[in-house]
Amino acid sequence: MSKAIVSSLYDSDVFRMACRQFDKAADAINLPEAIRDRTKYPRRCLAVSLPVRRTDGSVTVFEGYRVQHNLSTGPSKGGIRFHQSVTLGEVAALAMWMSWKTSLVGLPYGGAKGGVIVDPNQLSQAELEHLSRRYMQEMVSFLGPHTDVPAPDVGTNERIMGWMMDTYSNHVGHLSPAVVTGKPLSLGGSQGRREATGAGVAYLVKKYLEDLKIPINKATVVIQGFGNVGSETALALVGYGAKIIAISDYTGGIHNAKGIDVQKALTYISSQRVLKDFGGGEHITNEDLLELKCTVLAPAALERVITDKNAHKLKCRLLAEAANGPTTNAADKIIEARGDIELIPDVLCNSGGVIVSYFEWLQNLSSFYWGRDEVMEKLYGILDKAKASVDAQKKKFGFSRRLAALTLGIQRVADAKAARGLFP
Numbered sequence: 001m002s003k004a005i006v007s008s009l010y011d012s013d014v015f016r017m018a019c020r021q022f023d024k025a026a027d028a029i030n031l032p033e034a035i036r037d038r039t040k041y042p043r044r045c046l047a048v049s050l051p052v053r054r055t056d057g058s059v060t061v062f063e064g065y066r067v068q069h070n071l072s073t074g075p076s077k078g079g080i081r082f083h084q085s086v087t088l089g090e091v092a093a094l095a096m097w098m099s100w101k102t103s104l105v106g107l108p109y110g111g112a113k114g115g116v117i118v119d120p121n122q123l124s125q126a127e128l129e130h131l132s133r134r135y136m137q138e139m140v141s142f143l144g145p146h147t148d149v150p151a152p153d154v155g156t157n158e159r160i161m162g163w164m165m166d167t168y169s170n171h172v173g174h175l176s177p178a179v180v181t182g183k184p185l186s187l188g189g190s191q192g193r194r195e196a197t198g199a200g201v202a203y204l205v206k207k208y209l210e211d212l213k214i215p216i217n218k219a220t221v222v223i224q225g226f227g228n229v230g231s232e233t234a235l236a237l238v239g240y241g242a243k244i245i246a247i248s249d250y251t252g253g254i255h256n257a258k259g260i261d262v263q264k265a266l267t268y269i270s271s272q273r274v275l276k277d278f279g280g281g282e283h284i285t286n287e288d289l290l291e292l293k294c295t296v297l298a299p300a301a302l303e304r305v306i307t308d309k310n311a312h313k314l315k316c317r318l319l320a321e322a323a324n325g326p327t328t329n330a331a332d333k334i335i336e337a338r339g340d341i342e343l344i345p346d347v348l349c350n351s352g353g354v355i356v357s358y359f360e361w362l363q364n365l366s367s368f369y370w371g372r373d374e375v376m377e378k379l380y381g382i383l384d385k386a387k388a389s390v391d392a393q394k395k396k397f398g399f400s401r402r403l404a405a406l407t408l409g410i411q412r413v414a415d416a417k418a419a420r421g422l423f424p
């Protein structure tokens, strides 16, 4: 008989949320007790202090984490977040979701995540570089192309991945591009990686709208978060003929029922950094934006924004979870009970990013690079297969789409652990 561990290390709202999702899925597939806890809890974590010399000569020490949730099915994989609200528990929850995601879409990876408690907007470029390099320096013995492979997440980007790859390569004494993905093209990045997550979200939205028999050129779309994922989702959906009626970032949102010029918003952001005072529509708060009437709502910022306070007020037909963990357990129940909203769960919806990260890693390991068309074609092929398997599982067992996706992801990890024995 297994005795449950009580993990105080990771305890937080978001970690408890990920655990409740796991428990529900484990119950639904009768996962044996003997395998539950070791499938559920992270394998290991590292917390590091990161001293950075500031441009005024002073030194600030930042705190960083890396949580490796599962290494049984391959090197662990997952982004690094730079954000002021990062906690170890949040990183652990995000690492857990990475395990189910890579497993669901059939990649030869486990799951991990990293984070640093910092507002990157408050750092100069030089300070950001020092912090990124120091993070990788502290992680050198914990990461590697066959151990754990990071990528960008909230607050990090191609440039930061380039600095981290360079730091690792200098340490091991040779160029090692496969240690991180999401790098600049000049350093072994993949064609299509920058837009992969948003392109994948948009592709799945298009496919689910087809299932619902809603013409995409009649669809209105609301997107919360206009960073890498939100903006690329918007661009791809505009390309398919949809109308984006609201976007936002941490400074607030813009609403325009006639449609927002996404390209103009991106140009504005490239000089002003934030959407504040963009014009192009009326100002709206991030809270009100979620309740706008629309065909598609895509939260693409942080976790736990759809809660028991607003779930019954959503007015969308399709909820596309571009962000990780945007919907709380209580909100999930409300949405299921309503029955009028189709959900594309995060582990499926935003999996395009890690799929193209996998392509980048493969290209780095073989030093053989693919064209963009090949990347996108392979991406859409994997998404089609994952969508079909989730929808078949949903139908077969009468599960919600989230439960269908999670049970598929969790089962594969549990099977691999059971087959390997106790150590991995």
Ligand code: NAD
Binding pocket: 152, 153, 154, 155, 156, 197, 224, 225, 226, 227, 228, 229, 230, 248, 249, 250, 251, 286, 300, 301, 302, 303, 322, 323, 324, 350, 351, 353, 354
């Ligand atoms: P990003 O840093 O590029 O963009 C984040 C956006 O969210 C910014 O526009 C920011 O202003 C906005 N934001 C931050 N706090 C907000 C708040 N409180 N309210 C509204 N907006 C807020 O990050 P990203 O890479 O686009 O990641 C967004 C989400 O997608 C995260 O949940 C991330 O884990 C997930 N994700 C990212 C990738 C990837 O490839 N980058 C892959 C899969 C999933």
